[in-house]
Amino acid sequence: MKFTPAKPPLTGETLDTLTTRLREKGEPAFRAKQILEWVYKKRARTWDDMTNLSKPLRTWLDETFELMPASLVLGKQSTDVTDKLLLEMGDRSLIETVIIRVPQEGVGLDESRKTICISTQVGCAMACAFCASGLAGLKRDLNAGEIVAQLLHVCYREDARTPRARMELASFDNIVVMGMGEPLANYDNIIRALTIVNAEWGLGVGARRITLSTSGLVPKILKLAEEPLGIRLAISLHGATNEVREKIMPVNKAYPLEKLLPAIKAFNEKHGRMVTLEFILIEEVNDMIEQAEKLRDIARDLHAHVNLIPYNTVEGLPWKRPSNTRLERFADVLRDARISVTLRREKGHDIDAACGQLRLKTEKDRELASA
Numbered sequence: 086m087k088f089t090p091a092k093p094p095l096t097g098e099t100l101d102t103l104t105t106r107l108r109e110k111g112e113p114a115f116r117a118k119q120i121l122e123w124v125y126k127k128r129a130r131t132w133d134d135m136t137n138l139s140k141p142l143r144t145w146l147d148e149t150f151e152l153m154p155a156s157l158v159l160g161k162q163s164t165d166v167t168d169k170l171l172l173e174m175g176d177r178s179l180i181e182t183v184i185i186r187v188p189q190e191g192v193g194l195d196e197s198r199k200t201i202c203i204s205t206q207v208g209c210a211m212a213c214a215f216c217a218s219g220l221a222g223l224k225r226d227l228n229a230g231e232i233v234a235q236l237l238h239v240c241y242r243e244d245a246r247t248p249r250a251r252m253e254l255a256s257f258d259n260i261v262v263m264g265m266g267e268p269l270a271n272y273d274n275i276i277r278a279l280t281i282v283n284a285e286w287g288l289g290v291g292a293r294r295i296t297l298s299t300s301g302l303v304p305k306i307l308k309l310a311e312e313p314l315g316i317r318l319a320i321s322l323h324g325a326t327n328e329v330r331e332k333i334m335p336v337n338k339a340y341p342l343e344k345l346l347p348a349i350k351a352f353n354e355k356h357g358r359m360v361t362l363e364f365i366l367i368e369e370v371n372d373m374i375e376q377a378e379k380l381r382d383i384a385r386d387l388h389a390h391v392n393l394i395p396y397n398t399v400e401g402l403p404w405k406r407p408s409n410t411r412l413e414r415f416a417d418v419l420r421d422a423r424i425s426v427t428l429r430r431e432k433g434h435d436i437d438a439a440c441g442q443l444r445l446k447t448e449k450d451r452e453l454a455s456a
């Protein structure tokens with residue numbers, strides 16, 4: 086399903102596209118920079134906040150663009166270090182954006198480093214057997230403006246909690262494209278959004294602070310390797326042999342390991358940065374020692390970092406998180422081989438942080454309310 090908003094979101098415009106629109110209207114080129122500065126640096130929430138623009142120009146902007154294409158429906162704070170924002174788009178679609186606070190010594194939680202997890206689609210078509218995001222299939226792609234809007238909402242929220250050191254800064258440290266959706270299946274919009282987020286006239290977030298995670302769309306990984314943007318890459322591997330991977334990730338049929346692994350290598354060679362292999366551990370599905378040994382060999386060959394993630398249970402799905410003993414035993418195989426590995430203690434369990442769960446719950450509540 087495609088959604089065409091009545092007015093395009095301003096947050097989807099680049100400096101070039103906005104300059105072109107303003108030139109056509111007879112405005113000088115510097116106006117575009119002024120407007121974007123209001124949006125990204127000064128966090129203007131209404132056109133009338135943009136006090137150095139004439140009233141007729143503000144009226145034209147209001148008639149031409151949606152200043153903010155997403156509204157906050159729910160901000161859920163977990164008892165641990167994760168906050169979750171539920172955002173509603175113009176067509177009432179719901180998406181999730183997560184703020185993960187990484188505790189640091191000597192500073193309070195509010196001052197800690199923040200990683201933001203953003204969504205790229207409403208639902209997902211990839212149908213991974215363990216994932217809540219894909220349970221109801223794909224509803225639609227998010228446009229670039231809707232992707233960028235998630236980060237502005239985080240800024241609004243965090244600005245209210247902790248003042249920025251300088252006005253031009255984003256209110257977070259890192260971005261992971263690991264929320265709902267397969268980002269490389271929405272390629273043009275995610276690239277445009279990250280270009281805006283990265284630009285000095287946008288949120289100014291360095292490319293090294295942005296990590297995109299994919300289930301493994303090989304042609305798009307190769308395309309991404311050619312982008313000048315230079316973001317980091319994470320691969321959802323979750324199976325170290327085709328047999329295991331295929332059971333839980335249908336994408337493995339089109340792009341089995343013999344195609345995926347060379348594509349990762351090609352990306353590596355182009356960027357010279359360590360790729361991360363994500364491996365969710367699910368009891369008796371992929372947490373066996375033989376899988377750990379195969380994963381060790383793959384990681385060694387790719388010089389990759391391995392992120393082990395204990396499975397977050399999803400209501401209605403049969404999969405289980407392994408015991409701590411099994412988790413540690415798996416991790417030890419990699420540690421013993423001196424592979425760079427983290428065993429992630431996943432955050433936000435108590436606020437349905439497994440991507441897509443909060444949205445599904447809210448949609449169910451809505452259906453019940455309207456029945």
Ligand SMILES: C[S@@+](CC[C@H](N)C(=O)[O-])C[C@H]1O[C@@H](n2cnc3c(N)ncnc32)[C@H](O)[C@@H]1O
Pocket residue numbers: 215216217218262263264265266267268298299300320321323363365394395396397398399439440
């Ligand atoms: C939701 S996906 C979004 C990005 C992309 N579609 C992908 O698969 O890499 C981000 C990560 O969350 C993981 N994930 C999904 N459901 C999970 C669950 N229930 N518990 C732990 N991790 C999960 C995915 O496997 C993936 O590594």
Ligand code: SF4
Pocket residue numbers: 209210211212213216217218219264265266267300321
């Ligand atoms: S893990 Fe990623 S690709 Fe697979 S269904 Fe979930 S969001 Fe989609």
